[in-house]
Amino acid sequence: MSIDIDETVETTTGDDISTETAESAGDDISTATADTTGDDISTETAATAGDDISTEGDAVEDEIPAGVVGGPDGPSLRAAVEAVMLVVDTPVDATMLAQVCERPPAEVEECLRSLAEEYAAEGRGIALREVAGGWRFYTREECAPVVERFVRDGQQTRLTQAALETLAVVAYRQPVSRSRVSAVRGVNVDGVMRTLLARGLVEEAGAEPESGATLYRTTNLFLEKLGLNSLDELPPLAPLLPDLSSLEGDLDLPSS
Numbered sequence: 316m317s318i319d320i321d322e323t324v325e326t327t328t329g330d331d332i333s334t335e336t337a338e339s340a341g342d343d344i345s346t347a348t349a350d351t352t353g354d355d356i357s358t359e360t361a362a363t364a365g366d367d368i369s370t371e372g373d374a375v376e377d378e379i380p381a382g383v384v385g386g387p388d389g390p391s392l393r394a395a396v397e398a399v400m401l402v403v404d405t406p407v408d409a410t411m412l413a414q415v416c417e418r419p420p421a422e423v424e425e426c427l428r429s430l431a432e433e434y435a436a437e438g439r440g441i442a443l444r445e446v447a448g449g450w451r452f453y454t455r456e457e458c459a460p461v462v463e464r465f466v467r468d469g470q471q472t473r474l475t476q477a478a479l480e481t482l483a484v485v486a487y488r489q490p491v492s493r494s495r496v497s498a499v500r501g502v503n504v505d506g507v508m509r510t511l512l513a514r515g516l517v518e519e520a521g522a523e524p525e526s527g528a529t530l531y532r533t534t535n536l537f538l539e540k541l542g543l544n545s546l547d548e549l550p551p552l553a554p555l556l557p558d559l560s561s562l563e564g565d566l567d568l569p570s571s
Contacts, residue, residue, distance in 0.1 A: 384417060385418060392422065392423070395415075396412060396426055396427065403451060405449070406447045406451040408448055408449040409427060409450070438455075440454060441453065441454060441455065475507075477504075481507045487549065489530075491531060491532075514536075516533065516534060516540070
């Protein structure tokens with residue numbers, strides 16, 4: 316009987332120890348696995364969150380406000396540069412363009428060179444050139460004969476009726492201010508006077524002492540075009556004026 320008891324105890328004890336050991340090992344493995352998995356998840360979550368924050372930071376830094384060059388609802392940098400270059404009359408440098416467009420100077424410089432290369436490659440009639448420390452549009456050299464003919468033919472076109480009337484007032488009332496010419500004609504003559512100045516038919520002749528207004532007179536080219544040696548050879552106005560009686564009828568003036 317004692318042998319059976321010992322064997323039973325030994326067997327039972329061995330089984331208990333094996334079971335406890337297995338259970339303990341299983342718990343350790345489960346705990347280690349859970350801890351490891353938790354650490355991995357935490358690390359991945361932190362890394363992902365860090366990447367998202369970094370990406371969002373970059374997006375905020377690179378975001379351009381609406382309505383400005385390169386931004387939403389605003390013109391592209393190329394369009395803005397072209398628009399400015401069309402209105403300048405002297406070379407403008409990349410720094411000035413960068414201030415106007417609110418973009419980095421290096422980006423504007425790259426845009427200018429890209430446009431210049433594009434115009435040259437496509438054989439455009441205009442060229443974007445870097446001269447005198449700045450950039451400006453020029454007509455292409457091979458287009459010079461066409462441009463010359465246009466300018467020359469434009470100078471040879473006939474004057475309009477308004478220009479002829481304005482020129483006559485200047486010729487007979489010179490030196491005369493622009494406002495006085497407007498008063499005689501009854502209309503604004505600013506545009507017509509600019510045309511006459513561009514044609515070289517009238518020129519500035521000092522200023523009016525009372526008002527300081529610019530005075531104008533005819534030029535030697537005016538005499539040359541009319542075949543006159545001097546203003547004294549201008550035809551008198553009296554024979555060209557309407558009869559006083561007809562004026563009284565038109566104006567309904569009371570008879571004396």
